[in-house]
Amino acid sequence: MKKRWIPETLFDDMGFRMTFAAERVLYETPTGHHHLILFEHQHFGKILMLDGATQVTTSDEFVYHEMMTHVPILAHGRAREILIVGGGDCGIAEEVLKHKSVARVTQVEIDASVVEFSKEHFPEFTGPVLSDPRFDLIIDDGIRYVARTDRRFDVIIVDSTDPQGPGKVLFTEEFYVGCKRCIAPGGVMVAQNGVPFFQQDELTVTLGRFRRLFADVSCYVAAIPTYVGGHMVISFTSDDAALQQVTVAMLADRYAAAGKFPTRYWTPEVHKAAFALPRFIAEKADAAKA
Ligand code: SAM
Numbered sequence: 001m002k003k004r005w006i007p008e009t010l011f012d013d014m015g016f017r018m019t020f021a022a023e024r025v026l027y028e029t030p031t032g033h034h035h036l037i038l039f040e041h042q043h044f045g046k047i048l049m050l051d052g053a054t055q056v057t058t059s060d061e062f063v064y065h066e067m068m069t070h071v072p073i074l075a076h077g078r079a080r081e082i083l084i085v086g087g088g089d090c091g092i093a094e095e096v097l098k099h100k101s102v103a104r105v106t107q108v109e110i111d112a113s114v115v116e117f118s119k120e121h122f123p124e125f126t127g128p129v130l131s132d133p134r135f136d137l138i139i140d141d142g143i144r145y146v147a148r149t150d151r152r153f154d155v156i157i158v159d160s161t162d163p164q165g166p167g168k169v170l171f172t173e174e175f176y177v178g179c180k181r182c183i184a185p186g187g188v189m190v191a192q193n194g195v196p197f198f199q200q201d202e203l204t205v206t207l208g209r210f211r212r213l214f215a216d217v218s219c220y221v222a223a224i225p226t227y228v229g230g231h232m233v234i235s236f237t238s239d240d241a242a243l244q245q246v247t248v249a250m251l252a253d254r255y256a257a258a259g260k261f262p263t264r265y266w267t268p269e270v271h272k273a274a275f276a277l278p279r280f281i282a283e284k285a286d287a288a289k290a
Contacts, residue, residue, distance in 0.1 A: 006039060008228070009052030010162060011198055018054075018228045020047060026121065033111040033166050038121055044226060046121060048089060050114070053162050056089050056122070060225045064192075066266040067222040067274065068234060069095035072155045072190045073102070074254045074271065075236075075243045079154040081184065082106070085142035085170060086160040088114030090125040096157070097132050098261040106136045106153075108145040110166050115139075143169045146178030154184050158191035163202065171202070173209045180213045188238040193219065195229035196281050203233050203281070207288030216241040219285055220274035222265070233281060248272050 003021040011017065022039040026046070029036055034050040041047050045058030056064075069092055073079045080103040082096050088109050096105050109115055115137065119126045129135050138145060142160070156179050161167035169175055170191075179189055194202040203219065210217045214237040221231040236244065246254075251268035277285060 004039075006037065006047075006049070007052070008049065008054050010054075011229075012052075014198060016198070018226075020044070027117060029113075031111055031113040034114075034161075036114065036117070038117070047226070048118075048121075050161055051165050053164070054226045054228075055161065056091055057226050058122075058124075061091050062264045063222055063224045064227070064232065065091040065095045066263050067220070068092055068157055068159060068190055068192065070255075070263065070266040071220065071234070071271055071274065072157065072188045072236070073099055074251050074258070075246050076154055076186070076188050077246070077250075077254055080104070081151070081153045081155075083108065083146075083151075083153040083156045083182070085146070085156065085158045085179075086110075086167070087157070089118045089122050090115065090129045091122070092157055092159045093129045093135060094125045097129060097134060099258050101258065102134065104134050104136065105132075106138060106151070108138045108140050108142050110139070110141050112139045141166070141169070143172070143175045143178060146175065146182050149182050152182055152184040152187075154187045156183055156187070156189040158189070160192060162194060162199075171206055173212070176206075176209050176213055183238075186238075186240050188236065188240075188243050189214075190237075191235045193233045193235050195227055195232050196284055197231070198229040200284075203235075203284045204288045206235060207285055210235060210237045211288060213237075215239040216244060217288075218244055218275065219277070219281075221277060221281065222274060231278065231281065236275075244275065 007019045025039045027038040084107040160170040163171040248268045
């Protein structure tokens with residue numbers, strides 16, 4: 001049977017498309033917030049796309065989920081209250097809950113159907129998460145939640161879609177002001193900031209907004225095969241510069257104390273190395289003025 005080729009249309013305006021030959025389309029529907037499609041691929045396994053942008057694949061999810069989670073939590077060292085904004089498929093929450101010291105994880109997701117449908121198609125994430133009493137799911141727009149909650153968080157992880165559709169507000173100053181409002185003293189926030197080789201200004205613009213709100217603003221990189229375009233950059237913002245100065249030895253001790261759960265990408269050495277930015281990315285980060 002002729003395979004359907006499914007394009008990622010995120011970079012259409014740049015005249016570039018990554019396209020997948022689908023073995024089987026498992027699910028395709030408009031959700032009220034996104035166009036959602038899930039299909040099987042011979043190499044990448046299950047692939048979830050929202051509005052023409054790859055969100056998660058079973059083959060390379062470990063890179064992004066581990067780096068968005070273990071870097072802020074082990075840099076902090078005493079994180080108990082965690083907020084995830086977005087995170088629909090629950091891949092981030094699954095990694096967070098590996099830290100036994102974490103007391104509560106609150107996930108604020110705008111699109112309930114992404115979680116619902118992940119129960120059936122990503123049980124490796126939703127299974128351990130939805131059965132963990134430390135996990136709270138709130139269906140709401142992240143920008144409204146951070147503006148209103150009276151809770152305070154040691155770590156905020158923004159696992160959002162790209163700055164299009166409902167995800168657009170999660171790259172605004174208003175949203176970051178809301179995050180600053182609900183971060184606990186000594187807390188740290190990380191957010192996916194796209195692939196700088198393609199998403200040219202995204203990093204400079206968002207770091208500039210963070211620099212108006214936080215004392216210590218930097219970023220680190222990870223290479224996710226299906227987030228095409230080379231390094232993905234993740235912003236790392238706090239008011240405590242010491243969080244960035246943790247040593248490999250301190251990270252190794254904290255990882256051991258956290259039970260040394262298995263990882264496939266994150267190591268204490270990779271953690272430190274990820275903050276050594278290639279010059280073209282460092283220049284974009286330095287260009288971000290408050
Ligand atoms: N890792 C993926 C990436 O980097 O593109 C993101 C994965 S996760 C599926 C993204 C989630 O963000 C989606 O489930 C989407 O519904 C959610 N989302 C988008 N805009 C949102 C908003 N304004 N508030 C809360 N969640 C939002």
